Amino acid sequence: MSCRPMIFTDLDGTLLDHYSYDFSPAQPILSWLAEQNIPVIPATSKTFAELLVWRSRLSSQGPFMVENGAAIYLPKTADGAPPDGLIEKDGFWVQEFVATRQTWIDLVEQLRPQFNGCFRSFTELGIAGIAQLTGLTDESANLARQRQYGEPVAWQGSDRDKQRFIDQVNAAGGQVLQGGRFLHISGNCNKGDAMNWLVTEYRRHWSPDTTLITIAAGDSGNDRDMLERADIALIIPSPVHEPLSLQRQSGIVRATTPGPTGWAEGIKQIMADLTGDTRPATATPLRNQHG
Numbered sequence: 001m002s003c004r005p006m007i008f009t010d011l012d013g014t015l016l017d018h019y020s021y022d023f024s025p026a027q028p029i030l031s032w033l034a035e036q037n038i039p040v041i042p043a044t045s046k047t048f049a050e051l052l053v054w055r056s057r058l059s060s061q062g063p064f065m066v067e068n069g070a071a072i073y074l075p076k077t078a079d080g081a082p083p084d085g086l087i088e089k090d091g092f093w094v095q096e097f098v099a100t101r102q103t104w105i106d107l108v109e110q111l112r113p114q115f116n117g118c119f120r121s122f123t124e125l126g127i128a129g130i131a132q133l134t135g136l137t138d139e140s141a142n143l144a145r146q147r148q149y150g151e152p153v154a155w156q157g158s159d160r161d162k163q164r165f166i167d168q169v170n171a172a173g174g175q176v177l178q179g180g181r182f183l184h185i186s187g188n189c190n191k192g193d194a195m196n197w198l199v200t201e202y203r204r205h206w207s208p209d210t211t212l213i214t215i216a217a218g219d220s221g222n223d224r225d226m227l228e229r230a231d232i233a234l235i236i237p238s239p240v241h242e243p244l245s246l247q248r249q250s251g252i253v254r255a256t257t258p259g260p261t262g263w264a265e266g267i268k269q270i271m272a273d274l275t276g277d278t279r280p281a282t283a284t285p286l287r288n289q290h291g
């Protein structure tokens with residue numbers, strides 16, 4: 001029986017530095033994982049448009065999750081048809097877990113008269129407004145703006161109205177995820193459900209003798225579902241909020257440093273434990289691959 005690890009990783013604050021988006025401290029172990037054919041699957045709140053840029057930076061060629069588990073994109077294979085239920089979109093096979101964005105824009109607009117002046121939506125803000133609120137460049141704000149499965153709003157009203165708004169979205173069959181700067185209105189999805197769907201897909205393609213071991217890495221509340229459900233949870237400390245606590249009691253590895261340094265530290269430890277191969281633990285950069 002062989003063991004195949006799969007790594008699901010959050011990006012912002014986990015594989016990428018919270019402030020600089022640098023990932024060079026994780027580059028040596030990423031290269032080692034690529035050599036071993038161990039999949040590293042981005043599981044992020046970012047959009048498809050943002051992921052195209054990050055996949056190229058990370059030399060990542062496999063599947064990825066967008067918008068907090070709203071959809072999974074699989075690279076098309078040269079042969080064969082897409083797996084059942086998947087649609088073809090932007091050159092990928094896509095499994096969607098929620099309705100597309102217009103549904104959520106319509107819901108936000110339907111609620112607007114009851115919450116006059118309490119929020120500004122992404123559609124309303126436009127590139128310049130998003131750039132101003134997030135500190136992103138216009139170019140990055142444009143990529144972040146191209147959401148396919150939800151509509152974020154910047155909340156400007158009271159906490160009491162916010163709760164009322166969240167209740168109304170829930171009553172309409174939606175879900176509100178509180179991010180650092182925005183409330184994200186979408187359908188019922190999370191990174192854990194999307195992870196489990198992809199694991200099932202992988203299982204169908206790998207030999208029944210293969211034991212699949214899932215590793216999830218994250219730093220925030222939106223990573224909780226996948227961290228609770230993976231075989232091994234790697235918790236990355238955040239420079240901006242309290243360390244994440246989980247309900248599970250075992251299978252947790254806590255990195256001691258935030259961002260990519262902690263990611264590399266944790267993944268090396270997990271890989272050395274799983275494979276008995278000490279090379280990942282001693283993998284050090286031979287050269288600065290980031291510049």
Ligand SMILES: [Mg+2]
Nearest residue numbers: 010012013220
């Ligand atoms: Mg994060």
